[in-house]
Amino acid sequence: MPLRIEALPRMAGHLTFMRAPMGAVSNLEPGMIAALGIPVDARTDAGGATRFGPLALRETSAYFGSHFASNMKAAMDVDRRRVLDGAVVAGRLVDLGDLGCIGMTAAEQSDAIERIVAAVVGQGAVPLVLGGDDGVLLAVLAGLAGAGANGGGTSPLALIAFGLDVLPGWRGGPLIHLVPTREPSADALRCIAESGGFLARSAELRELRATAVMDRLAGAVGGAPVHVALDMSGFAATWHGMNQRAPFDGLSLSEARELLEAIGTLPIAGLSITGLDPTGSGLSVVKTGQRLILTAILDLIYARLDALRSKADTTHA
Amino acid sequence: MLDSTQDLKLRFDSPTSTFFGARPGHLDQVEPGMLAFIGMPSDSTHSSRIGARFGPRALRHETRRLMEALRSDGDGGLFDARLGHLLGLRPQEEIIDLGDAAIDPLDVGRTTRAIADLTAGIAKRGALPVAIGGDHYNGYPACLGVAEALAQQAPDARFGYIQVDGHLDFADRLGAWGRFNHATNARRVSELPNVVRGNMVWIGIAGWVDGKDVAEIEGFGGLIFSAEDVHRLGPREVARRALSHALRGCDRVYLSLDIDALDSGFLPGTGSIVHSEITPRQYLDLLTGLSAAPLCGIDLVEVAPPLDPSGRSERIAARLLMEILREHVFQRLEA
Numbered sequence: 001m002p003l004r005i006e007a008l009p010r011m012a013g014h015l016t017f018m019r020a021p022m023g024a025v026s027n028l029e030p031g032m033i034a035a036l037g038i039p040v041d042a043r044t045d046a047g048g049a050t051r052f053g054p055l056a057l058r059e060t061s062a063y064f065g066s067h068f069a070s071n072m073k074a075a076m077d078v079d080r081r082r083v084l085d086g087a088v089v090a091g092r093l094v095d096l097g098d099l100g101c102i103g104m105t106a107a108e109q110s111d112a113i114e115r116i117v118a119a120v121v122g123q124g125a126v127p128l129v130l131g132g133d134d135g136v137l138l139a140v141l142a143g144l145a146g147a148g149a150n151g152g153g154t155s156p157l158a159l160i161a162f163g164l165d166v167l168p169g170w171r172g173g174p175l176i177h178l179v180p181t182r183e184p185s186a187d188a189l190r191c192i193a194e195s196g197g198f199l200a201r202s203a204e205l206r207e208l209r210a211t212a213v214m215d216r217l218a219g220a221v222g223g224a225p226v227h228v229a230l231d232m233s234g235f236a237a238t239w240h241g242m243n244q245r246a247p248f249d250g251l252s253l254s255e256a257r258e259l260l261e262a263i264g265t266l267p268i269a270g271l272s273i274t275g276l277d278p279t280g281s282g283l284s285v286v287k288t289g290q291r292l293i294l295t296a297i298l299d300l301i302y303a304r305l306d307a308l309r310s311k312a313d314t315t316h317a
Numbered sequence: 318m319l320d321s322t323q324d325l326k327l328r329f330d331s332p333t334s335t336f337f338g339a340r341p342g343h344l345d346q347v348e349p350g351m352l353a354f355i356g357m358p359s360d361s362t363h364s365s366r367i368g369a370r371f372g373p374r375a376l377r378h379e380t381r382r383l384m385e386a387l388r389s390d391g392d393g394g395l396f397d398a399r400l401g402h403l404l405g406l407r408p409q410e411e412i413i414d415l416g417d418a419a420i421d422p423l424d425v426g427r428t429t430r431a432i433a434d435l436t437a438g439i440a441k442r443g444a445l446p447v448a449i450g451g452d453h454y455n456g457y458p459a460c461l462g463v464a465e466a467l468a469q470q471a472p473d474a475r476f477g478y479i480q481v482d483g484h485l486d487f488a489d490r491l492g493a494w495g496r497f498n499h500a501t502n503a504r505r506v507s508e509l510p511n512v513v514r515g516n517m518v519w520i521g522i523a524g525w526v527d528g529k530d531v532a533e534i535e536g537f538g539g540l541i542f543s544a545e546d547v548h549r550l551g552p553r554e555v556a557r558r559a560l561s562h563a564l565r566g567c568d569r570v571y572l573s574l575d576i577d578a579l580d581s582g583f584l585p586g587t588g589s590i591v592h593s594e595i596t597p598r599q600y601l602d603l604l605t606g607l608s609a610a611p612l613c614g615i616d617l618v619e620v621a622p623p624l625d626p627s628g629r630s631e632r633i634a635a636r637l638l639m640e641i642l643r644e645h646v647f648q649r650l651e652a
Contacts, residue, residue: 074528076527078523292583
């Protein structure tokens, strides 16, 4: 099932994530990535209009749908001289649409989120959750855990959080918290240490080479399945200004891309994007934050699908 | 060939707003050695977020303000703290603003001819055309006019081409827009008979592009400096290498400046944003390096003021425009 076979202008066709085909849970197969919108924004006290996040992410991702269009034969990351093997991606990315949350109580929302995520995982696919505020994360994690995202093994689910506040009372596998938005409490630090994970601020990540970060991540995660929770607050506000929570620090795109590509090689069971408020900063930065997070997440998705191939740069050797 | 039915109708948005406060004038007042501006207020050839048609108006306003500030401070000379130079302003009579080209949003051929006729007229008179967009498609007719003038004056002469941009703009067609739009301008330039394709240089290209365009460009000898190359080599070194490549066997170069090479975190007021992490300072340094080049024409495009109500996008663009024109706006004074 090809992603796109016609050279449509990018404003045409159905608005799905990266112009992927629309899919149903029952048709998912192992190895697929299933985009799922959860347009809610009343689950935290951070305010904002993150319910428009899934729409904004899909709109922006349409730009990258050209990676699979017939008028772009070989999408190339010119900065890193890598090409995308489109055939590897084709048929493995689908969009399930948005979860209908309007009129639900918070408890009903959590239940619905948990069940849909569990259903996706039950088919052997990886849910790509398009939030929504960061309050959806706990329900997503519950869905993953409930569906046996650990593949029936003994390893509990590990969590790599990017941005966000440190989760209180984490009881899963290793918790690796990168670029937290606030100084964590002593209890939170103890929780991270007891889980076998670690916490790293942006300054620490910058000092480490990607390989060193990867070594630490791989060492902490072991063979456990991982959920990656990306929140807009992990990016430095200098580059966008569209996050639900104002970060005191954050990574640039190139720093985040390097990190996320490394994370993409881990056994990812689920992925969530939260905290994008496309209305909060007004027109002056419309799209910049959306493009930022989408550009970053492509590295993770393509790495997860093992679809990137290096191309030697002979021009500036 | 695009048909030529357009007269050179000129107009001004305001009688007091001209680029750098230049005197408003007409083509027959252009003299050798002058800097001659035209506006290209067109964005119907942009495929997504429009607003660049308001670019010339905003840049007239901002460059005039810049110049007025410099004049008010400049009696004893101006100190350029970045380069450590003491500068004076050149005589204002050497700069002229011809107004806007007569854009026809429904007829890309007429728009192309209107712009090309103006830049050709300026180049034929021995002045340097500076064309302000508008979306990047308009860079093609601006360059076309220069190419036509050069072909008349020196049929055997060739020129190089440097494009500072977040995108290659080297598609042959684009969806509903066909062959003439803001994603095809560089390819159309590469088809001009007196442009040396192998001397074409792109600077600042960021993120995901079409790999077959890269292969084709590098196949005919063109050179691409990605945003990553700018960070790795430094903007001055990139400028040096770019000029060296673009001027091989040529004595002049056309420069096309797309403002979207800047990271959109700094400059969101543009239609096709990228996250290049290129800062205004790096863009400025790049233009410093290019400013002494033997330029035969310049365009600066894609400033879209409606997309940035803060106004900083046109302010940054105005400062960048002044930098590429520093040899024409300033003269070096003894310290």
